[in-house]
Amino acid sequence: MSKPYSESCDQNKDPILSILSPIFINYSRVLEIGSGTGQHAVYFAGKLPHLIWYTSDCNPYLDGINMWLDDAGLPNAMQPFELNVTTSKWPTLDTDAIFTANSIHIMHQQDVANLMTAAGELLQEKGSLVIYGPFNYNGLYTSSSNERFDQWLKNRDPLSGIKDFEEIESLANINGMQLITDYAMPANNRILHFLKTK
Numbered sequence: 001m002s003k004p005y006s007e008s009c010d011q012n013k014d015p016i017l018s019i020l021s022p023i024f025i026n027y028s029r030v031l032e033i034g035s036g037t038g039q040h041a042v043y044f045a046g047k048l049p050h051l052i053w054y055t056s057d058c059n060p061y062l063d064g065i066n067m068w069l070d071d072a073g074l075p076n077a078m079q080p081f082e083l084n085v086t087t088s089k090w091p092t093l094d095t096d097a098i099f100t101a102n103s104i105h106i107m108h109q110q111d112v113a114n115l116m117t118a119a120g121e122l123l124q125e126k127g128s129l130v131i132y133g134p135f136n137y138n139g140l141y142t143s144s145s146n147e148r149f150d151q152w153l154k155n156r157d158p159l160s161g162i163k164d165f166e167e168i169e170s171l172a173n174i175n176g177m178q179l180i181t182d183y184a185m186p187a188n189n190r191i192l193h194f195l196k197t198k
Helices: 007-023 039-047 059-072 109-122 144-156 165-174
Strands: 029-033 052-057 077-082 097-101 128-133 177-185 189-196
Touching: 007 039, 007 097, 007 128, 007 177, 007 189, 039 052, 039 059, 039 077, 052 059, 059 077, 097 109, 109 165, 109 177, 128 177, 165 177, 165 189
Parallel strands: 029 052, 029 097, 052 077, 097 128
Antiparallel strands: 128 189, 177 189
């Protein structure tokens, strides 16, 4: 198996880091859901050495993540564990924050609901959930490129696709989290920062 690579991870890592750095400044443990290739984990763990960065994903991605972690040799980037948000038993982790990038639009709606429920259970008060990716607002696409991307996603899997911001916020509220900031990001993406308030 060759080491996986995502060009988009290279393109978006610095803009994402600029948002994560102040959010995570007083945290010590972060769980990444859907670590993908492992590139984000290596980059963010290297740039934020005060954090223990837990990696996770579905089983087919674990070997690739390990390749990135092994090459980087970072003491604060933990080996990945299998986590399917719908079928896996969630870990018992003492974590301050949860981060996920480019995962929500791949998930089915029930997967998203399960993720938000589990995040609400796992996070303690003042813990953060940070979600990166594209979202629709008031049922509308924010760009023609997002509309084309959504069609591509649905051609692969009709139950996937770009989710509505309002639905994500509602799920967060139901699970004891409140939106702190909705950040505009390059390439018609967003970062949603939710804080556990109860």
